[in-house]
Amino acid sequence: xxxxxxxxxxxxxxxxxxxxxxxxxxxxxxxxxxxxxxxxxxxxxxxxxxxxxxxxxxxxxxxxxxxxxxxxxxxxxxxxxxxxxxxxxxxxxxxxxxxxxxxxxxxxxxxxxxxxxxxxxxxxxxxxxxxxxxxxxxxxxxxxxxxxxxxxxxxxxx
Amino acid sequence: xxxxxxxxxxxxxxxxxxxxxxxxxxxxxxxxxxxxxxxxxxxxxxxxxxxxxxxxxxxxxxxxxxxxxxxxxxxxxxxxxxxxxxxxxxxxxxxxxxxxxxxxxxxxxxxxxxxxxxxxxxxxxxxxxxxxxxxxxxxxxxxxxxxxxxxxxxxxxxxxxxxxxxxxxxxxxxxxxxxxxxxxxxxxxxxxxxxxxxxxxxxxxxxxxxxxxxxxxxxxxxxxxxxxxxxxxxxxxxxxxxxxxxxxxxxxxxxxxxxxxxxxxxxxxxxxxxxxxxxxxxxxxxxxxxxxxxxxxxxxxxxxxxxxxxxxxxxxxxxxxxxxxxxxxxxxxxxxxxxxxxxxxxxxxxxxxxxxxxxxxxxxxxxxxxxxxxxxxxxxxxxxxxxxxxxxxxxxxxxxxxxxxxxxxxxxxxxxxxxxxxxxxxxxxxxxxxxxxxxxxxxxxxxxxxxxxxxxxxxxxxxxxxxxxxxxxxxxxxxxxxxxxxxxxxxxxxxxxxxxxxxxxxxxxxxxxxxxxxxxxxxxxxxxxxxxxxxxxxxxxxxxxxxxxxxxxxxxxxxxxxxxxxxxxxxxxxxxxxxxxxxxxxxxxxxxxxxxxxxxxxxxxxxxxxxxxxxxxxxxxxxxxxxxxxxxxxxxxxxxxxxxxxxxxxxxxxxxxxxxxxxxxxxxxxxxxxxxxxxxxxxxxxxxxxxxxxxxxxxxxxxxxxxxxxxxxxxxxxxxxxxxxxxxxxxxxxxxxxxxxxxxxxxxxxxxxxxxxxxxxxxxxxxxxxxxxxxx
Numbered sequence: 001x002x003x004x005x006x007x008x009x010x011x012x013x014x015x016x017x018x019x020x021x022x023x024x025x026x027x028x029x030x031x032x033x034x035x036x037x038x039x040x041x042x043x044x045x046x047x048x049x050x051x052x053x054x055x056x057x058x059x060x061x062x063x064x065x066x067x068x069x070x071x072x073x074x075x076x077x078x079x080x081x082x083x084x085x086x087x088x089x090x091x092x093x094x095x096x097x098x099x100x101x102x103x104x105x106x107x108x109x110x111x112x113x114x115x116x117x118x119x120x121x122x123x124x125x126x127x128x129x130x131x132x133x134x135x136x137x138x139x140x141x142x143x144x145x146x147x148x149x150x151x152x153x154x155x156x157x158x
Numbered sequence: 159x160x161x162x163x164x165x166x167x168x169x170x171x172x173x174x175x176x177x178x179x180x181x182x183x184x185x186x187x188x189x190x191x192x193x194x195x196x197x198x199x200x201x202x203x204x205x206x207x208x209x210x211x212x213x214x215x216x217x218x219x220x221x222x223x224x225x226x227x228x229x230x231x232x233x234x235x236x237x238x239x240x241x242x243x244x245x246x247x248x249x250x251x252x253x254x255x256x257x258x259x260x261x262x263x264x265x266x267x268x269x270x271x272x273x274x275x276x277x278x279x280x281x282x283x284x285x286x287x288x289x290x291x292x293x294x295x296x297x298x299x300x301x302x303x304x305x306x307x308x309x310x311x312x313x314x315x316x317x318x319x320x321x322x323x324x325x326x327x328x329x330x331x332x333x334x335x336x337x338x339x340x341x342x343x344x345x346x347x348x349x350x351x352x353x354x355x356x357x358x359x360x361x362x363x364x365x366x367x368x369x370x371x372x373x374x375x376x377x378x379x380x381x382x383x384x385x386x387x388x389x390x391x392x393x394x395x396x397x398x399x400x401x402x403x404x405x406x407x408x409x410x411x412x413x414x415x416x417x418x419x420x421x422x423x424x425x426x427x428x429x430x431x432x433x434x435x436x437x438x439x440x441x442x443x444x445x446x447x448x449x450x451x452x453x454x455x456x457x458x459x460x461x462x463x464x465x466x467x468x469x470x471x472x473x474x475x476x477x478x479x480x481x482x483x484x485x486x487x488x489x490x491x492x493x494x495x496x497x498x499x500x501x502x503x504x505x506x507x508x509x510x511x512x513x514x515x516x517x518x519x520x521x522x523x524x525x526x527x528x529x530x531x532x533x534x535x536x537x538x539x540x541x542x543x544x545x546x547x548x549x550x551x552x553x554x555x556x557x558x559x560x561x562x563x564x565x566x567x568x569x570x571x572x573x574x575x576x577x578x579x580x581x582x583x584x585x586x587x588x589x590x591x592x593x594x595x596x597x598x599x600x601x602x603x604x605x606x607x608x609x610x611x612x613x614x615x616x617x618x619x620x621x622x623x624x625x626x627x628x629x630x631x632x633x634x635x636x637x638x639x640x641x642x643x644x645x646x647x648x649x650x651x652x653x654x655x656x657x658x659x660x661x662x663x664x665x666x667x668x669x670x671x672x673x674x675x676x677x678x679x680x681x682x683x684x685x686x687x688x689x690x691x692x693x694x695x696x697x698x699x700x701x702x703x704x705x706x707x708x709x710x711x712x713x714x715x716x717x718x719x720x721x722x723x724x725x726x727x728x729x730x731x732x733x734x735x736x737x738x739x740x741x742x743x744x745x746x747x748x749x750x751x752x753x754x755x756x757x758x759x760x761x762x763x764x765x766x767x768x769x770x771x772x773x774x775x776x777x778x779x780x781x782x783x784x785x786x787x788x789x790x791x792x793x794x795x796x797x798x799x800x801x802x803x804x805x806x807x808x809x810x811x812x813x814x815x816x817x818x819x820x821x822x823x824x825x826x827x828x829x830x831x832x833x834x835x836x837x838x839x840x841x842x843x844x845x846x847x848x849x850x851x852x853x854x855x856x857x858x859x860x861x862x863x864x865x866x867x868x869x870x871x872x873x874x875x876x877x878x879x880x881x882x883x884x885x886x887x888x889x890x891x892x893x894x895x896x897x898x899x900x901x902x903x904x905x906x907x908x909x910x911x912x913x914x915x916x917x918x919x920x921x922x923x924x925x926x927x928x929x930x931x932x933x934x
Contacts (some may be wrong), residue, residue, distance in 0.1 A: 020303050024310045024703035029299045045301050055301055058331075062302065076302040099335055126308075144304055152304045 014139070018154040035156070043083055057083050080123065085116060085132050085142065101130075111135050168542040172433065179440040188452045204628050204772045207738065207745040208779055218355035219252070221387035222614035223347040223368065224339065228381045233345035234334035239375035240368075241336075241347060250364050253350035257330065257337030268726045269320045273312065274714040276320035276668065280679040282686070287693035290314045295697055310699065311706035323665035324729065344384075346614075355388030358396050365393055386611035402894045413886045418473070421879055423551045426544045427476050433540050434468040438532030446524045453524075454517055460847045461524035463902065464507070467854035468532030469887075470880040471496055472540055474862060477876040478869075479549055486541035493537050495861040495868045498809040500533040503854050505805050506798030515790050522794075553875060560875045564863065567919040574919050578825035581832030592831070593788070594840030625756070627660075627748035627763060630770040634722075634737055634744035639669035640768050641746040647766045648748070656759050658752025663736035666725070673719045683712045788843045795850055799824070802853070810866050819860040822916040826856055829916075830909040844898060845905050852909035855884060859914050864921030881914040 013036045020029040033047040045055040056063040062073050073079050084100050097103055100123065101116040113133040118124045128145040134156075142154040225233045225240075237256045245254040269276060294313050297303060330337040330346050337346040349368070353360030365385060372383045418428055439462050446461075447453045474496060479488040503525070510522025585592055627644065631637035642664035651657050668676070681689065686708055691701070725733050736747045753759055756775060763773045799820075807816035827849050834845055859877040861868060884906065891903030 020299075022298060022303060024700055025298060026698045026700055029303065031299060047300070050299055051296065053296075053300065064300070079302050082301060127304075146304055150304055 015157040016154055017157065018152060020150070020152045022150050023148055080127075082130070082142070082144070085114075085130055107133075109136060162546075165543055165545055168539065172437075172539055172543070176436060176440055179444045182444045183440070183447060186447060188447070204630060204774070205779075205783065207628050207630070207740045207747070208626070208774060208776070218388045219350045219352075220355075221349040221351060221364065221368070221385060221389050222611065223349065224384040224386075224614060225345040225347075225372075225376075226343065226382045226384065228379050230338075230342065231334050232379055233338075233381060234336045236372070236375045236379065236381055237336040237345040237347060240371050243371045243375065244349065244368065247367060250352060250360075250367055251349050252352050254347070255337075255349075256345070256347045257332045257335070265324060265726050265729050266321070268724075269324065270312075270317050272714075272717070272720055272724075273316035273320045274680060274711065275673045275676055275717065275720055276666075277316040277676075278319060278668075279314065279316060280676055282679060282681050282689070284689045284692045287314070287689055291693055291697055291699065295699075308706075310703040311710065313704065313707055323661070349387075351389055353389075356392055358392055361389035362393050362396075364389060384610065384614075386614040388611075391611060399896055399899065402896055402899060406890050406894055406899070410887050410890045413890065414883050417879070417882050417886060421473075421551065421553065422476065422549070424547070426547060427472070430476075430540050430543055431469065431472040433543065434471045434532040434536040435465065437535035437539070438465045438468050438528035438530075441531035442524045442528030445527050446520060449523065450520055454520060456517055457520040457524055460521055460844075461528060463847055464521075464525040464851055464854070465528035465532055466851055466906075467499075467503070467858065468529070468536070469883065470855065470858050471532060471536035473880050473883070474858065474876050475536055475540060476547070476549075477873050477879060478871070479547065480871075481548060484541075485545050485547055489537050489541040491870055492862075496533055496536060496858075498806065498868065499854070499857045499861055500529050501809070502802040502805040502857060504529050506802045506853075507850075509797045509801060510791075510794045513790055513794060515787055517787060518790055518794065556878075557873065557875045560878045563878075564874060564918045567915060571919050574822070574825060574916050578829055578916075581825075581829040584832045585828065585835065588835060592835045592841050593785070594838070594842050625750045625753050625759070626774045626776060627750060628772045628774055629746040629748065629768070630772070631744045631746075634739060634746070635669060637744035637746035637770075638664050638667070638737060639671055640770060641748055642669055642672060643768045644748060644763065644766055644771065647762050648750070651759055651762055654758075656753070656755040656762075657750050658754070660748055660750050661736065662748040663733050663746055666733050666736075667720060667722060670719045670721075677715060677717065677719075680711050680715045682715075683708055686711055784843065788846060791843065791846050795846065798850070799853065802857070806857070810868065812866075815864070815866045818864060818920055819857070819866070819917075822920040823853060823856040823860065823913065826909065826913040826916040827852060829912050830905065833908055833912075834905060838901070838904075842901065844901055848902050848905035849909060851906060852913055855880070855910055856913035856917060860917040860921055863917050866921075877914060877917075881910050884910045 013034045015032070015034050017030070017032040020031070022029065029050065031047050032049050033045060036044045036046075038044065043057045045057075047053045047055070054065055057073060057079060062071050062076065062079060073083065080100070084097060097116065100120065101118055104115045106113045106115070111133070112135075113131060116130040116132070118127050124147070126146060128147050130145075131143045132139060132141070134140045138158070139156045141156065142152075144152040144154075223240075225236055227233075228236075241254050241256040244251055290313055293315070294309055297309065330339065331342070332338065333342050337348075338344065339346060349364075351361065351364045353364070355361060368385060369383070376383070415428060418431060422428060442461060442465065443453065443458065446457065474492050475485065475489045478492050479485050507522045507525040507529075510518045510525075513519050513522070627641070627648075629637050629641040629644070631640050641662050645662070645664065648657070648660045652659060664672075680686075690704055690708070694701075694704075722730065722733050722737065736749070738745050738747075750759065760773045763771055803816055803820040806819055807813050810816055810819070830849065830852065831841060831845075834841060858880065862872055862877045863874060865872075886907075888903045888906035888910070891899050892907055894900045894903060
C-alpha cells in the first residue's frame with residue numbers, strides 16, 4: 001500500500017545533498033544536485049558540486065556525462081542499490097526489490113523506513129545495507145553503508 | 159517345390175547378408191560433416207583452419223532463446239528458473255546466461271590477479287599516475303564512489319582495461335534483472351552447447367532439454383519460447399527433410415507400385431525390385447566406410463542418388479521373361495547389356511578416384527562399388543529369389559503402343575537436333591552464369607529460421623561469422639604475436655567506421671613477449687612509492703589506501719608468464735576458438751564483425767605487411783570451396799562421359815552404334831541443363847550429380863531401345879516402364895517443400911523424360927516389338 005502511494009507521487013525532479021565518508025579520502029565528499037526517475041528504467045543524477053556531471057543509469061548501464069558507451073552497473077553495487085531502491089519504490093514493484101535484497105519495512109505511512117540488504121554474495125562484498133526513509137509519498141533520506149565502513153548519507157530536499 | 163525351397167534359401171541368405179552389412183555400418187560407420195568433403199586433400203592451412211573454425215567456432219555452439227508473451231516479471235521469473243535448471247546440466251551446456259550473472263565464474267579473480275600482464279599499459283610516469291588519480295577522485299565523488307572502496311588497490315584501472323575484452327561490449331538491455339529484447343517484449347537467454355551446432359543428435363537432445371525445461375518453468379503461464387542458432391537450424395533442416403521425405407516416399411511408393419504392379423500383376427517382383435538398389439547401397443556404404451574410416455554425409459546422399467539407376471535393373475530383367483522361361487535365363491539374355499551399362503558407368507566414376515578432393519574420391523568409390531554390387535544382385539541374386547515367376551499380364555497392346563510412339567519420335571529427329579543445338583547455344587551464351595553460387599541453394603534450412611536467428615544474434619550482439627582474418631604461423635605463440643600486430647590496423651579501421659569490431663585471442667591472452675614487456679615496465683616498489691607521492695600531491699587521498707596497490711605491483715614484477723592453460727576453464731573455450739593448432743601449425747583467428755567496407759579492410763590488412771595473414775570473407779570462401787568441388791566434379795563428369803563412350807564403343811564393337819547411343823544422351827543432358835538454367839536460379843552441385851544419374855539411366859534406355867544386337871529378343875517396352883517409374887518417382891520429389899529435394903526431383907524427372915524421348919527418336923527401328931534374332 002505504501003509502495004503504491006510512493007509510486008503515484010514521484011515523477012518530478014528532486015534536489016538532494018549527499019555526504020560520503022570514504023576511508024580512502026582524507027575528508028568527506030559533499031555533493032549536491034538533482035535526481036530524476038524516468039519510467040521505466042532510467043535514473044538521472046545531475047551533480048552540480050563538487051563538479052558538474054550527469055550520471056544516467058539506463059537499465060543496467062551507467063552513462064557518465066554525454067558518453068554513449070555505458071559501463072555495466074554491476075561494477076558498482078552501490079549504484080545497483082540506489083537504482084533498485086528507486087525503481088522498486090517508484091514503479092511499485094516489490095518483487096523486483098525482493099529479488100536482489102531482503103527488505104524490511106518499518107513505521108507507518110506518515111514516517112517510514114525501508115532497509116535493504118543484498119542477497120547475493122557478490123553484492124554483499126561491496127554493500128552492507130541501504131536504508132531509505134520518508135514521510136508519506138516523499139523520500140527524505142537514503143543512507144548507504146559499505147562493509148569497509150564507508151558510508152553515504154543522501155538527503156532529498158523538500 | 160524344390161525351386162521354392164531354394165528361392166527361400168536365397169532370399170533368407172540375402173536378407174541375412176544385408177542385416178550383417180547393416181550391422182557393420184551401424185557398428186563401424188562414422189559419418190562426417192559435409193563441409194569437410196569439399197576440402198582438397200592437400201588443402202592449405204587457411205582452408206583447413208576455416209573449416210575447423212566454422213565447425214568448432216563459438217558461433218556454431220550458441221543457441222539463442224527468446225521468451226515471449228505474459229508480463230515482464232513473468233518472463234523474468236521464467237528466464238531465471240530456466241537458466242538455473244539448464245545451468246545445472248553442465249554435460250549439455252557449457253554456458254547458460256540470462257543477464258543475471260556478472261563475469262563468468264573465476265574469471266574476475268583471474269583477471270584481477272593477472273591484471274598487469276593482461277592490461278595494455280606500459281607507462282608508469284608521475285604524469286600518467288596523476289592522470290589516473292584525478293580520474294579515480296572523480297569516480298569517488300560520483301554516485302559510484304561508495305562502491306569504489308577497493309578502487310585504490312588498482313588506481314590505474316588495470317583490472318577494467320584487462321576485463322574489457324571479456325565483457326560483451328554490446329549486450330542486450332536488462333529489465334527485471336534479466337536480458338530483454340530492444341523493446342522489452344521478450345526475455346533473452348544465451349546458451350553454449352558442448353556439441354557442435356552441426357551435430358544433429360546432440361543438438362536435438364539439447365533442444366529437447368531446453369523445451370522440457372521451459373515447459374516446466376512456464377507451467378501455468380501463457381509464455382512462448384523461440385530458439386535460434388546454428389543448432390536449431392541444423393535440427394529443423396534435418397527434420398524438415400526427414401518429414402517431407404517421409405510423406406513423399408509414401409506417395410512415391412504408391413505411384414511407382416501402381417506402375418510396376420500394372421506391369422507385373424503380382425507381388426513378388428515388386429518386392430524383388432528393391433533388391434539391387436538395397437544391395438548396392440548397403441555394400442557401398444559399408445565398404446566405403448571401412449576404407450575411408452569416415453563417410454561424408456554428402457557422399458552418402460550423392461552416391462545413393464548415383465546408384466539409383468539400379469532401380470531399373472530388375473525391370474529390364476523381369477520384362478524380358480518369356481512365358482515358360484526361367485527368370486535366370488532372361489537375366490542371362492539381358493546380362494550383357496546391363497553389364498555394359500554398369501561397366502561404362504563404373505569406368506566413368508572411377509576417374510573421380512584420382513581427384514584431389516576427398517569428397518570426390520569417396521563418391522567415386524561409393525558409386526563404383528554400389529553399381530557393381532547392384533548389377534551383380536540383379537544378375538545373380540534376383541533371378542534365384544523368384545526363379546519360376548511368370549509374367550501374367552498381356553502387355554502386347556502396350557508393346558505395340560511403345561513401338562508406334564518410338565517410330566513417331568523417329569520422324570522428329572531433326573527437331574531433336576534443333577532443340578539440342580539451341581540448348582547448347584544458350585548454355586554457351588550464359589557462360590559461367592549458369593551456376594547458382596548461393597550457398598543456401600544447397601542448404602535444406604528454412605530461410606525464415608535463418609532470418610530469425612539473424613535477428614536474435616543482432617539482439618545479443620553475437621558476432622555473425624561473416625569475415626575472419628586468419629593468421630598462420632609456425633606455432634601458436636607466433637600466431638598470437640602476429641595477430642596482435644594487426645590490432646592497431648583493426649583499431650584504425652574500426653575508428654574509420656570500416657568495421658564494427660573485432661575479437662582476437664591476443665586481447666584475452668597477450669603473447670609471452672608482450673606480457674614480458676608489460677611486466678618489465680612495472681617500477682620497483684621504492685620508485686613506485688615515490689612517484690605515487692608526487693602524483694597525489696594536492697589530492698585528498700590517504701597514503702595508506704595505496705598499500706594494496708604497491709604490494710600487487712611488486713608481486714606482479716616477478717609473476718610467471720601466462721599460457722592458454724592458465725585461463726579459467728569456464729572461458730578457456732573462447733581462447734581456444736580463436737587460437738588453434740591446425741596440422742602442426744599455429745592459427746589465430748580474428749573475428750571481424752559488421753564489416754561495412756570490405757575492400758578497405760582487405761587492403762588495410764594486406765598493407766599491414768604482417769606475415770601469414772589472410773582476410774577471409776566466410777561466405778565467399780566457402781562458396782569458393784564449393785565452386786572448386788563443382789568444377790572438379792564437372793571435369794570428372796566430362797572425362798567420365800568420354801570414357802563411357804569408349805567403353806560402349808568397345809562393348810558394341812561399333813563406333814556408329816556407340817555414337818547413336820552417346821550423342822542423344824549428351825543432347826538430353828545439355829537440354830536438361832538449359833531447361834534448368836532457364837527456369838531456375840542456375841545449376842548447383844546437386845544438379846550436376848543428378849545429371850550423372852541421368853547419363854546412367856539414359857544408357858539403359860538406349861541399349862534397350864536400339865537394335866544394337868546386344869540383347870537378343872529385346873523388348874521395347876522395358877525402357878518406357880523404367881522411365882515412367884523414374885519420372886513419377888522423382889516427379890513427386892519435385893513437389894517437395896525443401897528446395898534441395900525439389901531441385902533433384904525436377905532435374906531427374908525432366909532429364910529422364912528428355913533422355914527417353916531423345917534416345918527413342920534416335921534408336922528406334924521399325925522392328926516387331928518382341929521379335930528379331932540376334933544381329934551381328
